[in-house]
Amino acid sequence: MTxxxxxxxxxxxxGGMGPAATADFYAKLVAATPGSSDQDxxxxxxxxxxxxxxxxxxxxxxxxxxxxxLLDGSRVLRExxxxxxxxxxNTAHAFVPRIAGHVGLPIVHMIGETARHLTTLSxxxxxxxxxxxxxxxxxxxxxxxxxxxxxxxxxxxxxxxxDEVMTAIHAVKAGTRDARTTALLARAAQRLTEQGAQxxxxxxxxxxxxxxxxxxxxxxxxxxxxxxxxxxxxARAEGRIEQVG
Amino acid sequence: MTxxxxxxxxxxxxGGMGPAATADFYAKLVAATPGSSDQDxxxxxxxxxxxxxxxxxxxxxxxxxxxxxLLDGSRVLRExxxxxxxxxxNTAHAFVPRIAGHVGLPIVHMIGETARHLTTLSxxxxxxxxxxxxxxxxxxxxxxxxxxxxxxxxxxxxxxxxDEVMTAIHAVKAGTRDARTTALLARAAQRLTEQGAQxxxxxxxxxxxxxxxxxxxxxxxxxxxxxxxxxxxxARAEGRIEQVG
Numbered sequence: 001m002t003x004x005x006x007x008x009x010x011x012x013x014x015g016g017m018g019p020a021a022t023a024d025f026y027a028k029l030v031a032a033t034p035g036s037s038d039q040d041x042x043x044x045x046x047x048x049x050x051x052x053x054x055x056x057x058x059x060x061x062x063x064x065x066x067x068x069x070l071l072d073g074s075r076v077l078r079e080x081x082x083x084x085x086x087x088x089x090n091t092a093h094a095f096v097p098r099i100a101g102h103v104g105l106p107i108v109h110m111i112g113e114t115a116r117h118l119t120t121l122s123x124x125x126x127x128x129x130x131x132x133x134x135x136x137x138x139x140x141x142x143x144x145x146x147x148x149x150x151x152x153x154x155x156x157x158x159x160x161x162x163d164e165v166m167t168a169i170h171a172v173k174a175g176t177r178d179a180r181t182t183a184l185l186a187r188a189a190q191r192l193t194e195q196g197a198q199x200x201x202x203x204x205x206x207x208x209x210x211x212x213x214x215x216x217x218x219x220x221x222x223x224x225x226x227x228x229x230x231x232x233x234x235a236r237a238e239g240r241i242e243q244v245g
Numbered sequence: 246m247t248x249x250x251x252x253x254x255x256x257x258x259x260g261g262m263g264p265a266a267t268a269d270f271y272a273k274l275v276a277a278t279p280g281s282s283d284q285d286x287x288x289x290x291x292x293x294x295x296x297x298x299x300x301x302x303x304x305x306x307x308x309x310x311x312x313x314x315l316l317d318g319s320r321v322l323r324e325x326x327x328x329x330x331x332x333x334x335n336t337a338h339a340f341v342p343r344i345a346g347h348v349g350l351p352i353v354h355m356i357g358e359t360a361r362h363l364t365t366l367s368x369x370x371x372x373x374x375x376x377x378x379x380x381x382x383x384x385x386x387x388x389x390x391x392x393x394x395x396x397x398x399x400x401x402x403x404x405x406x407x408d409e410v411m412t413a414i415h416a417v418k419a420g421t422r423d424a425r426t427t428a429l430l431a432r433a434a435q436r437l438t439e440q441g442a443q444x445x446x447x448x449x450x451x452x453x454x455x456x457x458x459x460x461x462x463x464x465x466x467x468x469x470x471x472x473x474x475x476x477x478x479x480a481r482a483e484g485r486i487e488q489v490g
Contacts, residue, residue, distance in 0.1 A: 018283040019275040026293070027268035036419040038263040041295035045321065048271070050286035076290065076325045174281040 009042055009235040012082025012105065014073045016048035017055065017089035018173050021205030021224070025088035029228040042235055045080040047073040055091035056135030067098045074103040084108060086231055088224050090132055090203050094139035113230040114201060114223040115145035121219065125199055128221075129154040129192025131165050131185060131211075132203030142203060154197050156188050164188040165204075172206040185211040193218050254287055254480040257327025257350065259318045261293035262300065262334035263418050266450030266469070270333035274473040287480055290325040292318040300336035301380030312343045319348040329353060331476055333469050335377055335448050339384035358475040359446060359468040360390035366464065370444055373466075374399040374437025376410050376430060376456075377448030387448060399442050401433050409433040410449075417451040430456040438463050 011029065015022030026046060033041050049069060057063030070092065077085060085107045087093065093111050100107055118125045128151055130142050137155055146153045156165055168184040171177075185207060189200045199219040202208045213220045256274065260267030271291060278286050294314060302308030315337065322330060330352045332338065338356050345352055363370045373396055375387050382400055391398045401410055413429040416422075430452060434445045444464040447453045458465045 016283065016286070016288070019278075019286045019289070020272065023268055023272035023275055026271065026291075027265065030264040030268055031420065033264075037415075038261065038295040038297070038299070038418055041261070041264045043261070043296060044264070044291070044293040045325075046271075046289070046291035046293065047325065048289040048291065050283040051288060052283070054283070080290075080292065080321045080325055170282075173283055175276065 008083065009238065010081050010083050011042050011044040011231055011235075012074075012077030012080070012085045013044060013046040013048075014070065014077060014085055014087045014092075015046050015089075016050040016073075017052055017087075017092050018206060019048055019050045020172070020175075020209060022046065022048045022088055024209060025086075025205060025224045025228065028222075028225050029231060032225070032228045033232055042232075043081075045077055045082050047076045049073055052092075055089065055094065056133045059091070059094055059135035059139050065095075066092070067095050070095055070099050071102055074099060074105070078104055084231065084234065086110070086227055088205050088227060090141065090205065090223060091135040091139070093141050094135065108227060108230050108234065110223050110227040111141050111145050114203075114221060114226045115142070115149050115151070117226045118146070118151055118199065118221065119149050121199065123198070125151055127152045127154060127196045127198055129156075129189065129195070129197030129200040130203050131156070131188055131192075131200060131207050133169060134161060134166060136203055137161065142201065154192050154195050156191060160188045160191055168210050169204055169206045172210045177210050181210040182212070182215055186215040189216045189220070253328065254483065255326045255328050256287050256289040256476055256480075257319075257322030257325070257330045258289060258291040258293075259315065259322060259330055259332045259337075260291055260334075261295040261318075262297055262332075262337050263451060264293055264295045265417070265420075265454060267291065267293045267333055269454060270331075270450065270469045270473065273467075273470050274476065277470070277473045278477055287477075288326075290322055290327050292321045294318055297337075300334065300339065301378045304336070304339055304380035304384050310340075311337070312340050315340055315344050316347055319344060319350070323349055329476065329479065331355070331472055333450050333472060335386065335450065335468060336380040336384070338386050339380065353472060353475050353479065355468050355472040356386050356390050359448075359466060359471045360387070360394050360396070362471045363391070363396055363444065363466065364394050366444065368443070370396050372397045372399060372441045372443055374401075374434065374440070374442030374445040375448050376401070376433055376437075376445060376452050378414060379406060379411060381448055382406065387446065399437050399440050401436060405433045405436055413455050414449055414451045417455045422455055426455040427457070427460055431460040434461045434465070
Protein backbone atom coordinates (compact mmCIF):
# COMPACT_ATOMS: atom_id res chain seq x y z
CA MET A 1 0.00 0.00 0.00
CA THR A 2 1.29 3.46 -0.76
CA UNK A 3 0.71 6.53 1.35
CA UNK A 4 -2.14 8.86 0.56
CA UNK A 5 -2.13 12.64 0.47
CA UNK A 6 -3.05 15.37 1.05
CA UNK A 7 -3.59 15.01 4.76
CA UNK A 8 -5.50 17.38 7.02
CA UNK A 9 -2.60 17.88 9.42
CA UNK A 10 -0.42 20.95 8.92
CA UNK A 11 2.65 20.95 11.16
CA UNK A 12 3.52 24.38 12.58
CA UNK A 13 7.16 24.78 13.59
CA UNK A 14 7.95 27.65 15.93
CA GLY A 15 11.62 27.98 15.13
CA GLY A 16 14.66 30.17 14.83
CA MET A 17 16.02 29.11 18.22
CA GLY A 18 18.52 28.70 16.60
CA PRO A 19 17.95 28.80 12.86
CA ALA A 20 20.40 25.96 12.08
CA ALA A 21 18.62 23.74 14.58
CA THR A 22 15.31 24.60 12.90
CA ALA A 23 16.64 23.55 9.49
CA ASP A 24 18.01 20.38 11.07
CA PHE A 25 14.69 19.65 12.76
CA TYR A 26 12.75 20.04 9.53
CA ALA A 27 15.23 17.74 7.75
CA LYS A 28 14.67 15.15 10.50
CA LEU A 29 10.88 15.45 10.16
CA VAL A 30 11.13 14.90 6.39
CA ALA A 31 13.58 11.99 6.73
CA ALA A 32 11.39 10.29 9.37
CA THR A 33 8.20 10.53 7.28
CA PRO A 34 7.36 7.33 5.41
CA GLY A 35 6.75 7.77 1.71
CA SER A 36 8.31 7.61 -1.70
CA SER A 37 7.31 10.90 -3.33
CA ASP A 38 6.97 14.56 -2.36
CA GLN A 39 3.21 14.18 -2.08
CA ASP A 40 3.49 11.64 0.78
CA UNK A 41 4.90 14.30 3.12
CA UNK A 42 3.14 16.50 5.64
CA UNK A 43 2.36 20.10 4.86
CA UNK A 44 4.46 22.24 7.17
CA UNK A 45 4.69 25.91 7.98
CA UNK A 46 7.79 27.22 9.72
CA UNK A 47 8.14 30.56 11.46
CA UNK A 48 11.84 30.97 12.07
CA UNK A 49 12.50 34.11 14.06
CA UNK A 50 16.14 34.21 15.15
CA UNK A 51 15.51 37.64 16.72
CA UNK A 52 13.61 36.00 19.61
CA UNK A 53 15.56 37.08 22.70
CA UNK A 54 17.94 34.47 24.10
CA UNK A 55 16.00 32.01 26.24
CA UNK A 56 18.84 31.18 28.61
CA UNK A 57 19.58 34.87 29.28
CA UNK A 58 15.90 35.44 30.10
CA UNK A 59 15.83 32.46 32.47
CA UNK A 60 18.97 33.67 34.22
CA UNK A 61 17.35 37.08 34.66
CA UNK A 62 19.72 38.91 32.30
CA UNK A 63 17.57 39.41 29.23
CA UNK A 64 14.09 40.29 27.92
CA UNK A 65 11.25 37.79 28.20
CA UNK A 66 10.81 35.97 24.85
CA UNK A 67 7.12 35.21 25.57
CA UNK A 68 5.69 37.99 23.32
CA UNK A 69 7.80 36.72 20.38
CA LEU A 70 6.66 33.15 20.97
CA LEU A 71 3.01 34.26 21.08
CA ASP A 72 3.48 36.27 17.90
CA GLY A 73 5.08 33.35 16.07
CA SER A 74 2.31 31.01 17.22
CA ARG A 75 -0.27 33.45 15.84
CA VAL A 76 1.53 33.49 12.46
CA LEU A 77 1.49 29.67 12.40
CA ARG A 78 -2.19 29.45 13.37
CA GLU A 79 -3.20 32.01 10.74
CA UNK A 80 -1.17 30.09 8.15
CA UNK A 81 -3.32 27.03 8.87
CA UNK A 82 -1.17 25.00 11.28
CA UNK A 83 -3.13 22.34 13.21
CA UNK A 84 -0.41 21.55 15.74
CA UNK A 85 2.71 23.33 17.02
CA UNK A 86 6.19 21.94 17.57
CA UNK A 87 8.96 23.98 19.19
CA UNK A 88 12.39 22.57 18.31
CA UNK A 89 14.16 24.39 21.16
CA ASN A 90 14.50 22.77 24.57
CA THR A 91 15.06 25.99 26.49
CA ALA A 92 11.98 27.62 24.94
CA HIS A 93 9.90 24.92 26.62
CA ALA A 94 10.38 26.83 29.88
CA PHE A 95 7.96 29.36 28.37
CA VAL A 96 5.37 26.84 27.15
CA PRO A 97 3.20 27.24 30.29
CA ARG A 98 3.03 30.99 29.56
CA ILE A 99 1.86 30.53 25.95
CA ALA A 100 -0.06 27.21 25.90
CA GLY A 101 -3.40 28.75 26.89
CA HIS A 102 -3.17 31.50 24.28
CA VAL A 103 -1.98 29.60 21.21
CA GLY A 104 -5.29 27.95 20.28
CA LEU A 105 -3.48 24.87 19.00
CA PRO A 106 -2.05 21.76 20.66
CA ILE A 107 1.69 21.91 21.36
CA VAL A 108 3.53 18.58 21.10
CA HIS A 109 5.90 18.87 24.09
CA MET A 110 9.45 17.88 23.11
CA ILE A 111 10.62 17.25 26.66
CA GLY A 112 7.54 15.27 27.68
CA GLU A 113 7.90 13.14 24.53
CA THR A 114 11.58 12.55 25.31
CA ALA A 115 10.80 11.41 28.87
CA ARG A 116 8.17 9.00 27.52
CA HIS A 117 10.62 7.77 24.86
CA LEU A 118 13.23 6.98 27.55
CA THR A 119 10.76 4.59 29.22
CA THR A 120 10.59 2.56 25.97
CA LEU A 121 14.34 1.89 25.79
CA SER A 122 15.93 -1.43 26.69
CA UNK A 123 17.58 -2.04 29.12
CA UNK A 124 15.30 -0.05 31.41
CA UNK A 125 16.67 3.43 32.09
CA UNK A 126 17.25 4.34 35.75
CA UNK A 127 19.84 7.10 35.32
CA UNK A 128 20.23 9.43 32.38
CA UNK A 129 22.60 12.35 31.76
CA UNK A 130 21.70 15.73 30.30
CA UNK A 131 23.65 18.06 28.05
CA UNK A 132 21.61 21.26 27.74
CA UNK A 133 21.79 25.02 28.08
CA UNK A 134 22.14 26.47 31.55
CA UNK A 135 18.65 27.90 30.99
CA UNK A 136 17.15 24.45 30.42
CA UNK A 137 19.04 23.06 33.43
CA UNK A 138 18.01 25.91 35.75
CA UNK A 139 14.38 25.75 34.61
CA UNK A 140 14.33 22.11 35.72
CA UNK A 141 12.52 21.01 32.56
CA UNK A 142 14.05 17.54 32.24
CA UNK A 143 14.23 17.04 36.02
CA UNK A 144 10.46 17.55 36.25
CA UNK A 145 9.54 15.24 33.36
CA UNK A 146 12.01 12.44 34.13
CA UNK A 147 10.94 12.51 37.77
CA UNK A 148 7.38 11.72 36.66
CA UNK A 149 8.70 8.54 35.04
CA UNK A 150 11.03 7.57 37.90
CA UNK A 151 14.26 8.28 36.02
CA UNK A 152 17.15 9.97 37.82
CA UNK A 153 18.83 12.85 35.94
CA UNK A 154 22.57 13.51 36.11
CA UNK A 155 23.79 17.03 35.30
CA UNK A 156 27.33 18.23 34.45
CA UNK A 157 29.12 19.97 37.30
CA UNK A 158 29.29 23.76 37.02
CA UNK A 159 32.70 23.93 35.32
CA UNK A 160 31.75 21.34 32.70
CA UNK A 161 28.39 23.09 32.15
CA UNK A 162 30.02 26.47 31.58
CA ASP A 163 33.32 25.60 29.89
CA GLU A 164 32.32 22.54 27.88
CA VAL A 165 28.57 22.50 27.20
CA MET A 166 27.81 26.23 26.87
CA THR A 167 31.07 26.93 25.02
CA ALA A 168 30.18 24.24 22.47
CA ILE A 169 26.54 25.43 22.10
CA HIS A 170 27.72 28.99 21.41
CA ALA A 171 30.26 27.65 18.88
CA VAL A 172 27.54 25.78 16.97
CA LYS A 173 25.29 28.85 17.02
CA ALA A 174 28.21 30.80 15.52
CA GLY A 175 28.45 28.26 12.70
CA THR A 176 31.43 26.29 14.06
CA ARG A 177 31.16 22.50 13.96
CA ASP A 178 34.74 21.40 14.36
CA ALA A 179 36.69 18.70 16.16
CA ARG A 180 37.21 20.96 19.18
CA THR A 181 33.46 21.51 19.59
CA THR A 182 32.86 17.77 19.33
CA ALA A 183 35.64 17.08 21.87
CA LEU A 184 34.11 19.50 24.39
CA LEU A 185 30.71 17.84 24.16
CA ALA A 186 32.16 14.31 24.12
CA ARG A 187 34.14 15.05 27.28
CA ALA A 188 31.06 16.43 29.06
CA ALA A 189 29.10 13.33 27.98
CA GLN A 190 31.87 11.05 29.23
CA ARG A 191 31.83 12.68 32.67
CA LEU A 192 28.12 11.79 32.87
CA THR A 193 28.58 8.18 31.73
CA GLU A 194 31.42 7.76 34.27
CA GLN A 195 28.90 8.75 36.94
CA GLY A 196 26.49 6.07 35.73
CA ALA A 197 24.40 7.65 32.97
CA GLN A 198 22.94 4.83 30.84
CA UNK A 199 22.03 7.31 28.10
CA UNK A 200 22.73 10.98 27.42
CA UNK A 201 20.08 13.44 26.31
CA UNK A 202 21.28 15.92 23.66
CA UNK A 203 19.00 18.42 25.34
CA UNK A 204 19.71 21.47 23.21
CA UNK A 205 18.89 21.35 19.48
CA UNK A 206 22.40 22.60 18.67
CA UNK A 207 24.09 19.64 20.40
CA UNK A 208 23.38 16.94 17.78
CA UNK A 209 24.89 19.35 15.22
CA UNK A 210 28.19 19.26 17.13
CA UNK A 211 28.16 15.80 18.69
CA UNK A 212 27.81 12.68 16.52
CA UNK A 213 26.25 9.65 18.26
CA UNK A 214 29.50 7.67 17.72
CA UNK A 215 31.35 10.08 20.02
CA UNK A 216 29.35 8.87 23.04
CA UNK A 217 29.62 5.35 24.49
CA UNK A 218 25.96 5.11 25.55
CA UNK A 219 22.85 5.92 23.49
CA UNK A 220 22.64 9.64 22.66
CA UNK A 221 18.96 10.59 22.70
CA UNK A 222 18.03 13.40 20.30
CA UNK A 223 14.83 15.12 21.51
CA UNK A 224 14.39 16.77 18.08
CA UNK A 225 14.18 13.35 16.44
CA UNK A 226 11.84 12.13 19.18
CA UNK A 227 9.64 15.19 18.55
CA UNK A 228 9.64 14.56 14.78
CA UNK A 229 8.61 10.95 15.33
CA UNK A 230 5.86 12.02 17.77
CA UNK A 231 4.45 14.45 15.16
CA UNK A 232 4.40 11.71 12.52
CA UNK A 233 2.74 9.22 14.91
CA UNK A 234 0.12 11.83 15.76
CA ALA A 235 -0.66 12.56 12.11
CA ARG A 236 -0.80 8.85 11.34
CA ALA A 237 -3.01 8.06 14.35
CA GLU A 238 -5.54 10.53 13.04
CA GLY A 239 -5.47 8.85 9.62
CA ARG A 240 -3.49 11.72 8.20
CA ILE A 241 -0.61 9.63 6.92
CA GLU A 242 -1.47 6.09 5.85
CA GLN A 243 1.16 3.55 6.76
CA VAL A 244 3.42 2.29 4.00
CA GLY A 245 3.00 -1.51 3.97
CA MET B 246 31.88 45.38 14.02
CA THR B 247 29.15 42.91 14.86
CA UNK B 248 25.92 42.47 12.96
CA UNK B 249 22.77 44.19 14.12
CA UNK B 250 19.26 42.80 14.38
CA UNK B 251 16.33 42.66 13.97
CA UNK B 252 16.21 43.48 10.27
CA UNK B 253 13.15 44.51 8.28
CA UNK B 254 13.55 41.77 5.68
CA UNK B 255 11.51 38.61 6.18
CA UNK B 256 12.45 35.85 3.73
CA UNK B 257 9.47 33.87 2.42
CA UNK B 258 10.33 30.40 1.18
CA UNK B 259 7.76 28.74 -1.06
CA GLY B 260 8.84 25.15 -0.53
CA GLY B 261 7.91 21.51 -0.33
CA MET B 262 9.14 20.81 -3.87
CA GLY B 263 10.50 18.53 -2.47
CA PRO B 264 10.50 18.85 1.30
CA ALA B 265 14.08 17.55 1.77
CA ALA B 266 15.33 20.15 -0.71
CA THR B 267 13.46 22.84 1.25
CA ALA B 268 15.17 21.79 4.49
CA ASP B 269 18.50 21.76 2.66
CA PHE B 270 17.86 25.21 1.19
CA TYR B 271 17.05 26.71 4.57
CA ALA B 272 20.20 25.12 6.04
CA LYS B 273 22.20 26.74 3.21
CA LEU B 274 20.59 30.13 3.85
CA VAL B 275 21.47 29.91 7.55
CA ALA B 276 25.03 28.71 6.87
CA ALA B 277 25.62 31.50 4.32
CA THR B 278 24.42 34.26 6.66
CA PRO B 279 27.23 36.12 8.41
CA GLY B 280 26.89 36.33 12.17
CA SER B 281 27.85 34.75 15.42
CA SER B 282 24.56 34.42 17.31
CA ASP B 283 20.95 33.45 16.55
CA GLN B 284 19.94 37.11 16.56
CA ASP B 285 22.18 37.91 13.54
CA UNK B 286 20.04 35.76 11.24
CA UNK B 287 17.17 36.73 8.96
CA UNK B 288 13.60 36.12 9.99
CA UNK B 289 12.19 33.51 7.64
CA UNK B 290 8.79 32.00 7.01
CA UNK B 291 8.58 28.73 5.11
CA UNK B 292 5.46 27.28 3.52
CA UNK B 293 6.37 23.72 2.66
CA UNK B 294 3.52 22.07 0.78
CA UNK B 295 4.67 18.70 -0.57
CA UNK B 296 1.14 18.11 -1.91
CA UNK B 297 1.76 20.63 -4.73
CA UNK B 298 1.21 18.58 -7.91
CA UNK B 299 4.38 17.37 -9.60
CA UNK B 300 5.82 20.19 -11.73
CA UNK B 301 7.44 17.97 -14.34
CA UNK B 302 4.22 15.99 -14.87
CA UNK B 303 2.31 19.25 -15.38
CA UNK B 304 4.89 20.52 -17.89
CA UNK B 305 4.75 17.24 -19.83
CA UNK B 306 0.96 17.53 -19.97
CA UNK B 307 0.29 14.56 -17.70
CA UNK B 308 -0.73 16.21 -14.45
CA UNK B 309 -2.67 19.05 -12.82
CA UNK B 310 -1.39 22.62 -13.03
CA UNK B 311 0.39 23.52 -9.75
CA UNK B 312 -0.28 27.27 -10.24
CA UNK B 313 -3.20 27.47 -7.74
CA UNK B 314 -1.07 25.82 -5.05
CA LEU B 315 1.80 28.22 -5.72
CA LEU B 316 -0.54 31.21 -5.50
CA ASP B 317 -2.01 29.88 -2.28
CA GLY B 318 1.42 29.35 -0.72
CA SER B 319 2.51 32.84 -1.77
CA ARG B 320 -0.57 34.29 -0.09
CA VAL B 321 0.28 32.43 3.15
CA LEU B 322 3.83 33.85 3.02
CA ARG B 323 2.64 37.40 2.32
CA GLU B 324 0.09 37.28 5.15
CA UNK B 325 2.80 35.95 7.48
CA UNK B 326 4.82 39.09 6.75
CA UNK B 327 7.31 37.95 4.09
CA UNK B 328 8.93 40.85 2.19
CA UNK B 329 10.45 38.72 -0.59
CA UNK B 330 9.82 35.24 -1.98
CA UNK B 331 12.32 32.54 -2.86
CA UNK B 332 11.30 29.29 -4.56
CA UNK B 333 13.91 26.57 -4.01
CA UNK B 334 12.64 24.41 -6.89
CA ASN B 335 14.03 24.86 -10.39
CA THR B 336 11.09 23.26 -12.20
CA ALA B 337 8.57 25.45 -10.35
CA HIS B 338 10.21 28.47 -12.00
CA ALA B 339 8.35 27.49 -15.19
CA PHE B 340 5.25 28.74 -13.38
CA VAL B 341 6.77 32.01 -12.09
CA PRO B 342 5.39 34.05 -15.03
CA ARG B 343 1.89 32.82 -14.10
CA ILE B 344 2.17 33.88 -10.44
CA ALA B 345 4.57 36.86 -10.44
CA GLY B 346 1.86 39.47 -11.11
CA HIS B 347 -0.42 38.12 -8.38
CA VAL B 348 2.00 37.56 -5.51
CA GLY B 349 2.41 41.19 -4.42
CA LEU B 350 6.04 40.55 -3.43
CA PRO B 351 9.32 40.42 -5.34
CA ILE B 352 10.45 36.92 -6.30
CA VAL B 353 14.23 36.41 -6.35
CA HIS B 354 14.59 34.25 -9.47
CA MET B 355 16.86 31.26 -8.82
CA ILE B 356 17.60 30.57 -12.47
CA GLY B 357 18.26 34.20 -13.37
CA GLU B 358 20.60 34.50 -10.37
CA THR B 359 22.42 31.32 -11.44
CA ALA B 360 22.94 32.63 -14.98
CA ARG B 361 24.34 35.89 -13.57
CA HIS B 362 26.56 33.92 -11.17
CA LEU B 363 28.04 31.91 -14.08
CA THR B 364 29.24 35.16 -15.68
CA THR B 365 31.31 35.90 -12.55
CA LEU B 366 33.29 32.64 -12.68
CA SER B 367 36.87 32.42 -13.87
CA UNK B 368 37.84 31.24 -16.45
CA UNK B 369 35.00 32.75 -18.46
CA UNK B 370 32.22 30.22 -19.07
CA UNK B 371 31.32 29.55 -22.69
CA UNK B 372 29.71 26.11 -22.33
CA UNK B 373 27.90 24.76 -19.29
CA UNK B 374 26.09 21.44 -18.70
CA UNK B 375 22.73 21.00 -17.02
CA UNK B 376 21.42 18.22 -14.79
CA UNK B 377 17.75 18.95 -14.16
CA UNK B 378 14.28 17.43 -14.33
CA UNK B 379 12.80 16.76 -17.75
CA UNK B 380 10.25 19.46 -16.87
CA UNK B 381 12.96 22.07 -16.35
CA UNK B 382 14.72 20.98 -19.56
CA UNK B 383 11.54 21.03 -21.66
CA UNK B 384 10.45 24.39 -20.25
CA UNK B 385 13.75 25.81 -21.53
CA UNK B 386 14.35 27.74 -18.30
CA UNK B 387 18.15 27.56 -18.27
CA UNK B 388 18.41 27.76 -22.08
CA UNK B 389 16.57 31.10 -22.00
CA UNK B 390 18.59 32.64 -19.18
CA UNK B 391 22.04 31.39 -20.29
CA UNK B 392 21.31 32.54 -23.82
CA UNK B 393 20.86 36.10 -22.50
CA UNK B 394 24.40 35.94 -21.14
CA UNK B 395 25.92 34.26 -24.22
CA UNK B 396 26.57 30.91 -22.53
CA UNK B 397 25.89 27.70 -24.45
CA UNK B 398 23.96 25.01 -22.57
CA UNK B 399 24.66 21.29 -22.96
CA UNK B 400 21.89 18.84 -22.09
CA UNK B 401 22.11 15.08 -21.42
CA UNK B 402 20.92 12.92 -24.31
CA UNK B 403 17.47 11.36 -23.85
CA UNK B 404 18.66 8.03 -22.40
CA UNK B 405 20.93 9.74 -19.88
CA UNK B 406 18.14 12.20 -18.98
CA UNK B 407 15.61 9.41 -18.36
CA ASP B 408 17.74 6.58 -16.96
CA GLU B 409 20.38 8.51 -15.05
CA VAL B 410 19.12 11.98 -14.11
CA MET B 411 15.42 11.33 -13.52
CA THR B 412 16.06 7.93 -11.89
CA ALA B 413 18.43 9.61 -9.43
CA ILE B 414 16.06 12.53 -8.72
CA HIS B 415 13.20 10.12 -7.94
CA ALA B 416 15.55 8.10 -5.69
CA VAL B 417 16.47 11.22 -3.67
CA LYS B 418 12.78 12.21 -3.41
CA ALA B 419 12.11 8.69 -2.05
CA GLY B 420 14.77 9.24 0.63
CA THR B 421 17.58 7.25 -1.04
CA ARG B 422 21.02 8.86 -1.09
CA ASP B 423 23.30 5.94 -1.82
CA ALA B 424 26.39 5.23 -3.91
CA ARG B 425 24.24 4.09 -6.84
CA THR B 426 22.36 7.40 -6.95
CA THR B 427 25.65 9.30 -6.82
CA ALA B 428 27.10 7.08 -9.59
CA LEU B 429 24.11 7.78 -11.88
CA LEU B 430 24.46 11.54 -11.46
CA ALA B 431 28.26 11.46 -11.70
CA ARG B 432 28.05 9.52 -14.98
CA ALA B 433 25.53 11.97 -16.44
CA ALA B 434 27.79 14.86 -15.38
CA GLN B 435 30.81 13.18 -16.93
CA ARG B 436 29.03 12.80 -20.27
CA LEU B 437 28.51 16.58 -20.23
CA THR B 438 32.12 17.41 -19.32
CA GLU B 439 33.33 15.06 -22.07
CA GLN B 440 31.32 17.17 -24.51
CA GLY B 441 33.04 20.31 -23.26
CA ALA B 442 31.03 21.54 -20.29
CA GLN B 443 33.27 23.83 -18.20
CA UNK B 444 30.85 23.64 -15.28
CA UNK B 445 27.74 21.61 -14.46
CA UNK B 446 24.58 23.13 -13.02
CA UNK B 447 22.91 20.97 -10.35
CA UNK B 448 19.61 22.28 -11.74
CA UNK B 449 17.22 20.39 -9.50
CA UNK B 450 17.28 21.01 -5.75
CA UNK B 451 17.45 17.24 -5.13
CA UNK B 452 20.68 16.85 -7.12
CA UNK B 453 23.14 18.35 -4.59
CA UNK B 454 21.62 15.93 -2.04
CA UNK B 455 22.75 12.99 -4.21
CA UNK B 456 25.84 14.36 -5.92
CA UNK B 457 28.77 15.71 -3.88
CA UNK B 458 30.90 18.32 -5.66
CA UNK B 459 33.95 16.03 -5.46
CA UNK B 460 32.22 13.53 -7.78
CA UNK B 461 32.40 16.00 -10.70
CA UNK B 462 35.66 17.10 -12.34
CA UNK B 463 34.48 20.64 -13.13
CA UNK B 464 32.76 23.14 -10.81
CA UNK B 465 29.30 21.93 -9.79
CA UNK B 466 27.09 25.01 -9.48
CA UNK B 467 24.33 24.75 -6.89
CA UNK B 468 21.48 27.16 -7.77
CA UNK B 469 20.03 26.79 -4.24
CA UNK B 470 23.27 28.14 -2.77
CA UNK B 471 23.36 30.92 -5.39
CA UNK B 472 19.77 31.82 -4.43
CA UNK B 473 20.64 31.84 -0.71
CA UNK B 474 23.59 34.16 -1.38
CA UNK B 475 21.41 36.44 -3.53
CA UNK B 476 18.86 36.76 -0.71
CA UNK B 477 21.58 37.65 1.78
CA UNK B 478 23.11 40.23 -0.60
CA UNK B 479 19.67 41.75 -1.13
CA ALA B 480 18.98 42.02 2.61
CA ARG B 481 22.45 43.46 3.19
CA ALA B 482 22.16 45.96 0.30
CA GLU B 483 19.05 47.34 1.91
CA GLY B 484 20.87 47.70 5.23
CA ARG B 485 19.02 44.77 6.65
CA ILE B 486 22.09 42.78 7.58
CA GLU B 487 25.14 44.81 8.54
CA GLN B 488 28.36 43.34 7.32
CA VAL B 489 30.57 41.56 9.83
CA GLY B 490 33.94 43.27 9.68
